[in-house]
Amino acid sequence: MVPGPLWKYPDVLARTGAFPRAHTTAAGRTAYSTSKLATIYLVHEYARRLPAGIDAVTYNPGFVPGTGLARNAGPLSRFAMRRVLPLMALTPFANSRGVAGRHLADVVLGATEAPTGSYVDRGSAARSSEESYDPQRERELWDAAERFTAAHTRSVPQSPCR
Template sequence: MTGATSGIGREAAAELLRRDAQLHLVMLARGATGRVTLTELQSIRSDVTLVETDLASAASVRAAAETVRRRLDSGDLPPLGGIVGNAGVSFNDAQRSTPDGYETTFAVNVLANHMLLGELAPGLTSPARIVITVSDTHFGDLKHGGGLFKLRWSDPDVLARPGAFPRPGASSAGRSAYATSKLAAIYLVHEWARRLPDGVDIGQAPDGVDIVAYNPALVPGTGLSRDGGLTRIFMRYVTRPLAATPLLDSVPAAGRRLADVILGGATAPTGSYIDRTRAVRSSEESYDPDRERALWEYAERLRTSAAI
Protein backbone atom coordinates (compact mmCIF):
# COMPACT_ATOMS: atom_id res chain seq x y z
CA MET A 1 0.00 0.00 0.00
CA THR A 2 1.22 3.47 -0.90
CA GLY A 3 -0.16 6.60 0.73
CA ALA A 4 -0.66 4.97 4.13
CA THR A 5 1.10 7.63 6.20
CA SER A 6 -1.55 10.36 6.23
CA GLY A 7 -5.12 11.28 5.38
CA ILE A 8 -7.56 8.64 4.27
CA GLY A 9 -4.74 6.16 3.62
CA ARG A 10 -3.61 6.31 7.23
CA GLU A 11 -7.18 5.74 8.41
CA ALA A 12 -7.68 2.90 5.94
CA ALA A 13 -4.45 1.19 7.01
CA ALA A 14 -5.56 1.18 10.63
CA GLU A 15 -8.98 -0.17 9.64
CA LEU A 16 -7.43 -2.98 7.63
CA LEU A 17 -5.35 -4.09 10.62
CA ARG A 18 -8.37 -3.96 12.94
CA ARG A 19 -10.71 -5.84 10.62
CA ASP A 20 -8.56 -8.57 9.11
CA ALA A 21 -6.49 -10.55 11.61
CA GLN A 22 -4.81 -12.46 8.75
CA LEU A 23 -3.64 -9.37 6.92
CA HIS A 24 0.00 -8.30 6.85
CA LEU A 25 0.30 -4.70 5.68
CA VAL A 26 3.34 -3.69 3.62
CA MET A 27 3.70 0.09 3.44
CA LEU A 28 5.71 1.74 0.71
CA ALA A 29 6.62 5.14 2.14
CA ARG A 30 9.46 7.58 2.59
CA GLY A 31 11.83 7.12 5.52
CA ALA A 32 11.06 9.37 8.48
CA THR A 33 7.32 9.65 7.85
CA GLY A 34 7.08 5.94 7.16
CA ARG A 35 8.90 5.04 10.37
CA VAL A 36 6.56 7.17 12.47
CA THR A 37 3.50 5.58 10.85
CA LEU A 38 5.02 2.11 11.23
CA THR A 39 5.27 2.58 14.99
CA GLU A 40 1.70 3.89 15.18
CA LEU A 41 0.24 1.04 13.15
CA GLN A 42 2.22 -1.62 14.97
CA SER A 43 0.52 -0.45 18.16
CA ILE A 44 -2.68 -1.83 16.61
CA ARG A 45 -1.09 -5.04 15.37
CA SER A 46 2.51 -6.01 14.76
CA ASP A 47 1.94 -7.33 11.23
CA VAL A 48 3.18 -4.22 9.45
CA THR A 49 6.29 -3.89 7.29
CA LEU A 50 7.84 -0.70 5.94
CA VAL A 51 9.67 -0.67 2.63
CA GLU A 52 11.22 2.76 2.20
CA THR A 53 10.18 4.20 -1.16
CA ASP A 54 10.28 7.54 -2.93
CA LEU A 55 7.48 7.35 -5.50
CA ALA A 56 9.01 10.26 -7.43
CA SER A 57 12.09 8.15 -8.17
CA ALA A 58 11.82 5.29 -10.65
CA ALA A 59 14.93 3.67 -9.20
CA SER A 60 13.40 3.76 -5.72
CA VAL A 61 10.10 2.29 -6.92
CA ARG A 62 11.93 -0.51 -8.74
CA ALA A 63 14.06 -1.24 -5.69
CA ALA A 64 10.98 -1.32 -3.45
CA ALA A 65 9.20 -3.75 -5.74
CA GLU A 66 12.30 -5.95 -5.86
CA THR A 67 12.46 -5.94 -2.05
CA VAL A 68 8.82 -7.01 -1.83
CA ARG A 69 9.32 -9.77 -4.41
CA ARG A 70 12.42 -11.06 -2.65
CA ARG A 71 10.69 -11.19 0.72
CA LEU A 72 7.67 -12.90 -0.82
CA ASP A 73 9.91 -15.52 -2.44
CA SER A 74 11.77 -16.16 0.81
CA GLY A 75 8.57 -16.57 2.81
CA ASP A 76 9.42 -13.55 4.95
CA LEU A 77 6.10 -12.08 3.80
CA PRO A 78 2.85 -14.01 3.32
CA PRO A 79 1.42 -14.38 -0.22
CA LEU A 80 0.57 -11.13 -1.97
CA GLY A 81 -3.19 -10.66 -1.75
CA GLY A 82 -3.65 -7.12 -3.05
CA ILE A 83 -2.06 -3.86 -4.14
CA VAL A 84 -3.31 -0.41 -3.11
CA GLY A 85 -2.07 2.68 -4.96
CA ASN A 86 -3.39 5.40 -2.68
CA ALA A 87 -0.54 7.93 -2.76
CA GLY A 88 -1.08 11.15 -4.66
CA VAL A 89 0.42 14.61 -4.91
CA SER A 90 -0.82 18.00 -6.04
CA PHE A 91 1.08 21.27 -6.34
CA ASN A 92 0.41 24.91 -7.06
CA ASP A 93 2.27 24.65 -10.37
CA ALA A 94 2.99 22.11 -13.09
CA GLN A 95 6.71 22.53 -13.54
CA ARG A 96 8.30 20.39 -10.82
CA SER A 97 10.59 17.62 -12.01
CA THR A 98 11.51 14.23 -10.61
CA PRO A 99 15.14 13.04 -10.66
CA ASP A 100 14.24 11.27 -13.92
CA GLY A 101 13.03 14.48 -15.56
CA TYR A 102 9.29 13.80 -15.42
CA GLU A 103 6.63 16.18 -14.11
CA THR A 104 6.16 15.18 -10.49
CA THR A 105 2.35 15.06 -10.40
CA PHE A 106 2.19 12.72 -13.40
CA ALA A 107 5.15 10.65 -12.23
CA VAL A 108 3.71 9.94 -8.77
CA ASN A 109 0.00 9.74 -9.60
CA VAL A 110 0.35 7.74 -12.82
CA LEU A 111 3.77 6.32 -13.68
CA ALA A 112 4.61 5.04 -10.18
CA ASN A 113 1.28 3.20 -9.98
CA HIS A 114 1.88 1.53 -13.33
CA MET A 115 5.41 0.54 -12.41
CA LEU A 116 4.34 -1.02 -9.13
CA LEU A 117 1.57 -2.98 -10.83
CA GLY A 118 3.85 -4.12 -13.60
CA GLU A 119 6.46 -5.33 -11.12
CA LEU A 120 4.13 -6.88 -8.55
CA ALA A 121 0.88 -7.98 -10.23
CA PRO A 122 2.35 -11.25 -11.61
CA GLY A 123 3.04 -12.28 -8.00
CA LEU A 124 -0.53 -11.82 -6.75
CA THR A 125 -2.31 -14.79 -5.21
CA SER A 126 -5.93 -15.19 -6.27
CA PRO A 127 -8.39 -13.94 -5.21
CA ALA A 128 -6.86 -10.48 -5.11
CA ARG A 129 -7.91 -6.88 -5.59
CA ILE A 130 -5.97 -3.90 -6.86
CA VAL A 131 -7.30 -0.49 -5.79
CA ILE A 132 -6.14 2.82 -7.26
CA THR A 133 -7.36 6.00 -5.55
CA VAL A 134 -8.53 8.58 -8.06
CA SER A 135 -10.56 11.79 -7.85
CA ASP A 136 -13.80 13.18 -9.22
CA THR A 137 -11.83 16.25 -10.28
CA HIS A 138 -11.21 14.20 -13.43
CA PHE A 139 -14.67 15.37 -14.59
CA GLY A 140 -13.23 18.87 -14.87
CA ASP A 141 -16.62 20.51 -14.38
CA LEU A 142 -18.43 22.81 -11.98
CA LYS A 143 -20.13 20.01 -10.07
CA HIS A 144 -16.87 18.22 -9.30
CA GLY A 145 -14.33 20.63 -7.85
CA GLY A 146 -16.18 23.88 -8.35
CA GLY A 147 -14.88 24.30 -11.87
CA LEU A 148 -11.34 24.88 -10.56
CA PHE A 149 -9.87 21.75 -12.16
CA LYS A 150 -9.63 22.06 -15.93
CA LEU A 151 -8.61 19.03 -17.97
CA ARG A 152 -6.18 19.24 -20.86
CA TRP A 153 -5.40 15.83 -22.32
CA SER A 154 -2.41 15.44 -24.59
CA ASP A 155 0.06 12.81 -25.73
CA PRO A 156 1.38 10.93 -22.67
CA ASP A 157 4.94 11.99 -23.43
CA VAL A 158 3.81 15.64 -23.28
CA LEU A 159 1.83 15.19 -20.07
CA ALA A 160 4.77 13.45 -18.42
CA ARG A 161 7.05 16.46 -18.89
CA PRO A 162 7.09 19.80 -17.03
CA GLY A 163 5.31 22.59 -18.87
CA ALA A 164 2.48 20.54 -20.38
CA PHE A 165 -0.15 23.11 -19.36
CA PRO A 166 -0.56 26.82 -20.14
CA ARG A 167 1.22 29.12 -17.67
CA PRO A 168 2.93 26.14 -15.97
CA GLY A 169 4.02 28.26 -13.01
CA ALA A 170 0.43 29.19 -12.12
CA SER A 171 -1.76 27.40 -9.59
CA SER A 172 -4.33 26.77 -12.34
CA ALA A 173 -1.73 24.65 -14.14
CA GLY A 174 -1.11 22.69 -10.95
CA ARG A 175 -4.83 21.95 -10.64
CA SER A 176 -4.99 20.91 -14.29
CA ALA A 177 -2.00 18.62 -13.82
CA TYR A 178 -3.69 16.99 -10.83
CA ALA A 179 -7.08 16.47 -12.48
CA THR A 180 -5.52 15.24 -15.70
CA SER A 181 -3.32 12.79 -13.80
CA LYS A 182 -6.42 11.35 -12.13
CA LEU A 183 -8.08 10.96 -15.52
CA ALA A 184 -4.93 9.12 -16.62
CA ALA A 185 -5.12 6.86 -13.57
CA ILE A 186 -8.66 5.85 -14.57
CA TYR A 187 -7.43 5.12 -18.09
CA LEU A 188 -4.80 2.81 -16.59
CA VAL A 189 -7.40 1.04 -14.45
CA HIS A 190 -9.51 0.38 -17.55
CA GLU A 191 -6.56 -0.94 -19.54
CA TRP A 192 -5.25 -3.07 -16.70
CA ALA A 193 -8.73 -4.54 -16.30
CA ARG A 194 -8.62 -5.63 -19.94
CA ARG A 195 -5.16 -7.15 -19.66
CA LEU A 196 -5.25 -8.84 -16.26
CA PRO A 197 -7.53 -11.80 -17.10
CA ASP A 198 -5.18 -13.29 -19.70
CA GLY A 199 -1.86 -11.80 -18.64
CA VAL A 200 -1.27 -10.01 -21.97
CA ASP A 201 2.09 -8.22 -21.79
CA ILE A 202 2.17 -8.30 -17.98
CA GLY A 203 3.45 -11.74 -17.11
CA GLN A 204 1.31 -14.54 -15.79
CA ALA A 205 -0.95 -12.76 -13.34
CA PRO A 206 -3.44 -15.29 -11.96
CA ASP A 207 -7.14 -15.43 -12.69
CA GLY A 208 -9.34 -13.95 -9.98
CA VAL A 209 -7.57 -10.59 -9.80
CA ASP A 210 -9.69 -7.48 -10.20
CA ILE A 211 -8.77 -3.81 -10.31
CA VAL A 212 -10.98 -0.86 -9.39
CA ALA A 213 -10.68 2.91 -9.07
CA TYR A 214 -11.82 4.42 -5.78
CA ASN A 215 -13.04 8.01 -5.59
CA PRO A 216 -13.35 9.37 -2.04
CA ALA A 217 -14.90 12.61 -3.39
CA LEU A 218 -13.82 15.87 -1.79
CA VAL A 219 -12.67 15.20 1.76
CA PRO A 220 -11.71 18.27 3.82
CA GLY A 221 -8.52 17.82 5.80
CA THR A 222 -6.59 15.54 3.44
CA GLY A 223 -3.98 18.15 2.49
CA LEU A 224 -5.14 18.57 -1.12
CA SER A 225 -5.28 22.33 -0.58
CA ARG A 226 -1.94 22.62 1.20
CA ASP A 227 -0.44 24.77 -1.57
CA GLY A 228 -3.08 27.44 -1.02
CA GLY A 229 -4.74 29.66 -3.59
CA LEU A 230 -8.25 29.12 -4.86
CA THR A 231 -8.23 25.45 -3.90
CA ARG A 232 -7.67 26.27 -0.25
CA ILE A 233 -10.45 28.86 -0.31
CA PHE A 234 -12.79 26.34 -1.93
CA MET A 235 -11.94 23.61 0.59
CA ARG A 236 -12.17 25.90 3.61
CA TYR A 237 -15.26 27.93 2.84
CA VAL A 238 -17.28 25.66 0.58
CA THR A 239 -16.57 22.02 1.45
CA ARG A 240 -15.56 22.18 5.10
CA PRO A 241 -19.02 23.29 6.31
CA LEU A 242 -20.49 20.31 4.43
CA ALA A 243 -18.19 17.74 6.05
CA ALA A 244 -20.75 16.91 8.74
CA THR A 245 -23.48 16.28 6.15
CA PRO A 246 -24.05 13.20 3.94
CA LEU A 247 -22.71 15.18 0.99
CA LEU A 248 -19.06 14.81 2.03
CA ASP A 249 -17.02 12.46 4.20
CA SER A 250 -14.62 13.21 7.01
CA VAL A 251 -11.11 11.78 6.73
CA PRO A 252 -11.94 8.84 9.08
CA ALA A 253 -15.15 8.05 7.19
CA ALA A 254 -13.39 8.15 3.81
CA GLY A 255 -10.64 5.93 5.21
CA ARG A 256 -13.21 3.38 6.37
CA ARG A 257 -14.81 3.43 2.92
CA LEU A 258 -11.41 2.85 1.30
CA ALA A 259 -10.84 -0.11 3.62
CA ASP A 260 -14.25 -1.48 2.57
CA VAL A 261 -13.22 -1.31 -1.07
CA ILE A 262 -9.83 -2.92 -0.41
CA LEU A 263 -11.40 -5.80 1.48
CA GLY A 264 -13.94 -6.40 -1.26
CA GLY A 265 -16.95 -5.02 0.58
CA ALA A 266 -17.91 -2.86 -2.38
CA THR A 267 -19.02 -5.34 -5.02
CA ALA A 268 -18.10 -4.13 -8.48
CA PRO A 269 -16.89 -5.58 -11.78
CA THR A 270 -13.21 -5.21 -12.55
CA GLY A 271 -12.41 -1.84 -14.08
CA SER A 272 -15.17 -0.11 -12.09
CA TYR A 273 -15.13 3.41 -10.73
CA ILE A 274 -16.34 3.25 -7.12
CA ASP A 275 -17.66 6.58 -5.93
CA ARG A 276 -17.47 6.45 -2.12
CA THR A 277 -19.60 3.31 -1.70
CA ARG A 278 -20.95 2.22 -5.09
CA ALA A 279 -19.88 1.62 -8.65
CA VAL A 280 -20.98 4.39 -11.01
CA ARG A 281 -19.84 5.72 -14.36
CA SER A 282 -16.85 7.99 -14.33
CA SER A 283 -16.77 10.93 -16.75
CA GLU A 284 -17.63 10.36 -20.38
CA GLU A 285 -14.09 11.44 -21.31
CA SER A 286 -12.67 8.68 -19.12
CA TYR A 287 -13.90 5.98 -21.53
CA ASP A 288 -11.49 6.16 -24.45
CA PRO A 289 -9.86 2.86 -25.46
CA ASP A 290 -7.36 4.58 -27.76
CA ARG A 291 -6.10 6.88 -25.00
CA GLU A 292 -6.10 4.01 -22.52
CA ARG A 293 -4.00 1.79 -24.76
CA ALA A 294 -1.61 4.60 -25.71
CA LEU A 295 -1.05 5.57 -22.09
CA TRP A 296 -0.53 1.95 -21.00
CA GLU A 297 1.98 1.34 -23.79
CA TYR A 298 3.85 4.56 -22.98
CA ALA A 299 4.04 3.76 -19.27
CA GLU A 300 5.05 0.17 -20.04
CA ARG A 301 7.89 1.31 -22.31
CA LEU A 302 9.20 3.46 -19.49
CA ARG A 303 8.86 0.64 -16.97
CA THR A 304 10.76 -1.86 -19.06
CA SER A 305 13.48 0.52 -20.28
CA ALA A 306 16.46 2.05 -18.56
CA ALA A 307 15.13 5.54 -19.25
CA ILE A 308 13.15 5.80 -16.03
Protein backbone atom coordinates in the same frame (compact mmCIF):
# COMPACT_ATOMS: atom_id res chain seq x y z
CA MET B 1 -12.43 24.17 -7.35
CA VAL B 2 -10.69 21.79 -9.74
CA PRO B 3 -10.94 22.31 -13.52
CA GLY B 4 -11.67 19.40 -15.81
CA PRO B 5 -8.86 17.34 -17.31
CA LEU B 6 -7.03 18.48 -20.41
CA TRP B 7 -5.88 15.30 -22.15
CA LYS B 8 -2.75 15.34 -24.25
CA TYR B 9 -0.58 12.60 -25.68
CA PRO B 10 1.18 10.76 -22.80
CA ASP B 11 4.64 11.89 -23.90
CA VAL B 12 3.52 15.49 -23.45
CA LEU B 13 1.81 14.83 -20.12
CA ALA B 14 4.94 13.16 -18.75
CA ARG B 15 6.89 16.40 -18.96
CA THR B 16 6.77 19.42 -16.71
CA GLY B 17 4.98 22.38 -18.21
CA ALA B 18 2.38 20.26 -20.01
CA PHE B 19 -0.36 22.79 -19.31
CA PRO B 20 -0.67 26.48 -20.15
CA ARG B 21 0.82 28.86 -17.57
CA ALA B 22 2.56 25.91 -15.94
CA HIS B 23 3.62 27.89 -12.85
CA THR B 24 0.03 28.69 -11.84
CA THR B 25 -2.33 27.00 -9.42
CA ALA B 26 -4.79 26.49 -12.27
CA ALA B 27 -2.21 24.47 -14.22
CA GLY B 28 -1.48 22.38 -11.14
CA ARG B 29 -5.16 21.67 -10.64
CA THR B 30 -5.54 20.76 -14.31
CA ALA B 31 -2.60 18.38 -13.94
CA TYR B 32 -4.34 16.88 -10.89
CA SER B 33 -7.64 16.25 -12.69
CA THR B 34 -5.82 14.95 -15.77
CA SER B 35 -3.85 12.50 -13.61
CA LYS B 36 -7.16 11.21 -12.22
CA LEU B 37 -8.41 10.62 -15.77
CA ALA B 38 -5.15 8.82 -16.58
CA THR B 39 -5.64 6.57 -13.57
CA ILE B 40 -9.07 5.53 -14.85
CA TYR B 41 -7.59 4.84 -18.30
CA LEU B 42 -4.89 2.63 -16.81
CA VAL B 43 -7.36 0.73 -14.64
CA HIS B 44 -9.50 -0.03 -17.70
CA GLU B 45 -6.42 -1.34 -19.49
CA TYR B 46 -5.32 -3.35 -16.43
CA ALA B 47 -8.80 -4.88 -16.31
CA ARG B 48 -8.33 -6.13 -19.87
CA ARG B 49 -4.82 -7.45 -19.29
CA LEU B 50 -4.75 -8.90 -15.78
CA PRO B 51 -5.47 -12.60 -15.31
CA ALA B 52 -8.83 -13.68 -13.92
CA GLY B 53 -9.01 -13.28 -10.16
CA ILE B 54 -6.90 -10.11 -10.04
CA ASP B 55 -9.05 -7.00 -10.03
CA ALA B 56 -8.18 -3.36 -10.57
CA VAL B 57 -10.63 -0.60 -9.64
CA THR B 58 -10.48 3.15 -9.22
CA TYR B 59 -11.80 4.85 -6.12
CA ASN B 60 -13.02 8.42 -5.80
CA PRO B 61 -13.40 9.47 -2.16
CA GLY B 62 -15.24 12.64 -3.20
CA PHE B 63 -14.28 15.96 -1.68
CA VAL B 64 -12.41 15.27 1.57
CA PRO B 65 -11.34 18.43 3.40
CA GLY B 66 -8.37 18.20 5.73
CA THR B 67 -6.12 16.08 3.49
CA GLY B 68 -3.61 18.82 2.62
CA LEU B 69 -4.76 19.08 -1.00
CA ALA B 70 -4.57 22.89 -0.82
CA ARG B 71 -1.34 23.05 1.19
CA ASN B 72 0.38 25.10 -1.52
CA ALA B 73 -2.59 27.35 -2.28
CA GLY B 74 -2.87 30.96 -1.24
CA PRO B 75 -3.59 31.92 2.37
CA LEU B 76 -7.31 32.42 1.84
CA SER B 77 -7.74 29.02 0.19
CA ARG B 78 -5.68 27.31 2.91
CA PHE B 79 -7.78 28.99 5.61
CA ALA B 80 -11.01 27.90 3.91
CA MET B 81 -9.77 24.33 3.50
CA ARG B 82 -8.70 24.10 7.14
CA ARG B 83 -11.48 26.01 8.89
CA VAL B 84 -14.56 26.38 6.71
CA LEU B 85 -14.78 23.51 4.24
CA PRO B 86 -14.52 20.72 6.86
CA LEU B 87 -18.08 21.70 7.76
CA MET B 88 -19.10 20.41 4.33
CA ALA B 89 -18.41 16.89 5.59
CA LEU B 90 -21.71 17.26 7.45
CA THR B 91 -23.46 17.50 4.05
CA PRO B 92 -23.75 15.07 1.11
CA PHE B 93 -21.22 17.22 -0.83
CA ALA B 94 -18.12 16.05 1.08
CA ASN B 95 -16.78 13.24 3.25
CA SER B 96 -14.67 13.26 6.36
CA ARG B 97 -11.35 11.43 6.22
CA GLY B 98 -12.86 8.67 8.37
CA VAL B 99 -15.84 8.13 6.07
CA ALA B 100 -13.63 8.19 2.97
CA GLY B 101 -11.33 5.64 4.61
CA ARG B 102 -14.24 3.36 5.49
CA HIS B 103 -15.52 3.50 1.91
CA LEU B 104 -12.05 2.60 0.63
CA ALA B 105 -11.76 -0.28 3.10
CA ASP B 106 -15.13 -1.58 1.93
CA VAL B 107 -13.86 -1.62 -1.66
CA VAL B 108 -10.61 -3.37 -0.73
CA LEU B 109 -12.34 -5.94 1.48
CA GLY B 110 -15.06 -6.69 -1.08
CA ALA B 111 -17.97 -5.25 0.91
CA THR B 112 -18.61 -2.85 -2.00
CA GLU B 113 -19.36 -4.75 -5.17
CA ALA B 114 -16.94 -3.50 -7.80
CA PRO B 115 -15.96 -5.77 -10.68
CA THR B 116 -12.58 -5.29 -12.27
CA GLY B 117 -12.31 -2.03 -14.20
CA SER B 118 -14.95 -0.35 -12.03
CA TYR B 119 -15.00 3.24 -10.91
CA VAL B 120 -16.13 3.46 -7.29
CA ASP B 121 -17.54 6.83 -6.34
CA ARG B 122 -17.51 7.04 -2.56
CA GLY B 123 -19.52 3.99 -1.51
CA SER B 124 -20.68 2.39 -4.76
CA ALA B 125 -19.62 1.47 -8.26
CA ALA B 126 -20.74 4.10 -10.76
CA ARG B 127 -20.14 5.13 -14.32
CA SER B 128 -17.25 7.58 -14.63
CA SER B 129 -17.24 10.47 -17.11
CA GLU B 130 -17.87 9.79 -20.79
CA GLU B 131 -14.33 10.97 -21.53
CA SER B 132 -12.92 8.22 -19.32
CA TYR B 133 -14.03 5.50 -21.76
CA ASP B 134 -11.56 5.71 -24.62
CA PRO B 135 -9.80 2.42 -25.47
CA GLN B 136 -7.34 4.18 -27.80
CA ARG B 137 -6.18 6.56 -25.05
CA GLU B 138 -6.04 3.63 -22.62
CA ARG B 139 -3.74 1.66 -24.93
CA GLU B 140 -1.61 4.74 -25.72
CA LEU B 141 -1.13 5.43 -22.03
CA TRP B 142 -0.29 1.79 -21.30
CA ASP B 143 2.25 1.72 -24.13
CA ALA B 144 3.79 4.98 -22.93
CA ALA B 145 4.05 3.70 -19.36
CA GLU B 146 5.83 0.60 -20.62
CA ARG B 147 8.26 2.75 -22.63
CA PHE B 148 8.87 5.09 -19.69
CA THR B 149 9.67 2.23 -17.34
CA ALA B 150 11.43 -0.19 -19.74
CA ALA B 151 14.95 0.92 -18.85
CA HIS B 152 14.18 0.59 -15.15
CA THR B 153 12.53 -2.83 -15.37
CA ARG B 154 15.52 -4.26 -17.24
CA SER B 155 17.85 -3.22 -14.43
CA VAL B 156 15.73 -4.58 -11.55
CA PRO B 157 16.93 -8.03 -10.43
CA GLN B 158 14.25 -10.69 -10.71
CA SER B 159 13.10 -12.47 -7.58
CA PRO B 160 14.34 -16.09 -7.33
CA CYS B 161 10.74 -17.06 -6.44
CA ARG B 162 9.50 -16.50 -10.01
